[in-house]
Amino acid sequence: xxxxxxxxxxxxxxxxxxxxxxxxxxxxxxxxxxxxxxxxxxxxxxxxxxxxxxxxxxxxxxxxxxxxxxxxxxxxxxxx
Numbered sequence: 001x002x003x004x005x006x007x008x009x010x011x012x013x014x015x016x017x018x019x020x021x022x023x024x025x026x027x028x029x030x031x032x033x034x035x036x037x038x039x040x041x042x043x044x045x046x047x048x049x050x051x052x053x054x055x056x057x058x059x060x061x062x063x064x065x066x067x068x069x070x071x072x073x074x075x076x077x078x079x080x
Contacts, residue, residue, distance in 0.1 A: 031068075
């Protein structure tokens with residue numbers, strides 16, 4: 001299972017999710033996408049904690065890398 005948490009935000013309108021993954025040599029690279037509300041948007045004034053969950057088939061995978069919008073690895077984990 002993959003989990004991504006943005007942490008606490010002071011308004012609504014924030015989202016996170018996963019992009020299209022790429023698999024090469026037993027390594028799955030999964031983009032984590034973060035979306036913030038546009039400037040000037042009308043938003044709920046409430047604490048929120050955006051998160052995303054997804055499952056990933058383990059077939060022939062030994063490592064999962066979460067990458068940011070620039071492609072930089074932000075988290076690497078081994079599958080056992």
